[in-house]
Amino acid sequence: MVMASSSFIYVTYIRAPRQKVWDALTKPEFQKQYWFGGHQESTWKIGAEWKMVMPKNGLTDSGEILEIDPPNRVVIKWRNEFRPNLKEEGYSRCVYELVTEGELTKLTISHTIEKENAQFIQAVSGGWPRILSSLKSLLETGEANPDTRA
Amino acid sequence: MVGNSFVYVTYIYTTPQKVWDAITKPEFARRYWLHYNVSDWKVGSRWEHQNGDDSGKIMIDGTVLESAPPRRLVITWTRPDHSKEPSRVTFDIADYNSGLVCLTVTHDQLEHDEAMAASISGGWPKVLSNLKSLLETGKTENIWLAKGKEG
Numbered sequence: 012m013v014m015a016s017s018s019f020i021y022v023t024y025i026r027a028p029r030q031k032v033w034d035a036l037t038k039p040e041f042q043k044q045y046w047f048g049g050h051q052e053s054t055w056k057i058g059a060e061w062k063m064v065m066p067k068n069g070l071t072d073s074g075e076i077l078e079i080d081p082p083n084r085v086v087i088k089w090r091n092e093f094r095p096n097l098k099e100e101g102y103s104r105c106v107y108e109l110v111t112e113g114e115l116t117k118l119t120i121s122h123t124i125e126k127e128n129a130q131f132i133q134a135v136s137g138g139w140p141r142i143l144s145s146l147k148s149l150l151e152t153g154e155a156n157p158d159t160r161a
Numbered sequence: 162m163v164g165n166s167f168v169y170v171t172y173i174y175t176t177p178q179k180v181w182d183a184i185t186k187p188e189f190a191r192r193y194w195l196h197y198n199v200s201d202w203k204v205g206s207r208w209e210h211q212n213g214d215d216s217g218k219i220m221i222d223g224t225v226l227e228s229a230p231p232r233r234l235v236i237t238w239t240r241p242d243h244s245k246e247p248s249r250v251t252f253d254i255a256d257y258n259s260g261l262v263c264l265t266v267t268h269d270q271l272e273h274d275e276a277m278a279a280s281i282s283g284g285w286p287k288v289l290s291n292l293k294s295l296l297e298t299g300k301t302e303n304i305w306l307a308k309g310k311e312g
Contacts, residue, residue: 021169021286022286023171023286023290024286024287024290024291024302024304025290026294026298026300026302113302113303113306114302115290115302140169140170140171140172141172144171144172144173144293145172147290147293147294148174148293148297151294151297151298151300152174152297152298156172156174156259156261157174157258157259157260157261158172158257158258158259158261
């Protein structure tokens with residue numbers, strides 16, 4: 012059976028060790044530099060709660076860690092809590108995968124929801140390229156892109 | 162890849178002119194793509210994507226469909242043996258806020274060439290990541306060395 016779904020996939024190559032990219036994705040002090048000032052709260056263990064907190068809007072997204080294998084892979088059950096039309100679409104599934112390729116880390120973000128033409132996926136499709144471009148700049152130059160700082 | 166088009170957006174701390182030059186100047190393209198892009202970039206002109214190893218081997222060729230430096234370039238993307246219908250690549254280079262450039266690469270009309278669709282989906286993230294690194298840090302990698310090859 013084929014389920015109707017929407018997905019966004021983005022691949023970026025970052026000149027940094029896999030552990031460094033992992034830390035940047037999971038530690039609040041890094042996240043705040045490239046995620047519009049926001050950060051995530053979780054113990055990053057299977058079954059743990061996961062929350063996204065933004066400076067102005069407070070809790071914007073929440074969910075749970077479904078799978079985790081540091082510094083290689085994490086699967087997050089992820090729902091928007093802050094825009095009613097997105098919250099209504101329910102939980103998405105977001106997978107981060109990190110692979111070392113020479114001096115680079117290949118980072119793949121796959122964000123999927125079991126709904127056709129989901130507004131949630133449309134929303135994250137705009138956000139991910141900005142966040143991941145800024146993450147790459149932060150790790151390669153020491154400075155996040157100006158538009159994604161707090 | 163959505164339907165038959167691949168779209169990749171990246172934000173680069175640079176100027177539109179530098180992005181344009183990086184795409185259209187052969188020696189500049191070679192630094193991060195490891196291939197030359199050769200043309201006079203006028204509408205109707207031929208362009209060639211040549212191997213940067215100086216064999217001069219043509220890997221892809223096509224025609225310039227639109228050219229508005231430094232904002233927009235549209236080209237056809239054809240296998241040199243013309244064994245399949247050409248696909249199309251659009252580069253949109255836009256000013257974003259805070260001194261950033263938003264580069265959007267759209268590769269579409271891939272209906273007739275599934276192998277090419279698979280190959281470019283792997284290739285564009287490598288090429289465009291390396292372009293961003295070059296413009297922001299001056300450093301690049303041999304992106305075709307680690308795994309696979311295409312572009």
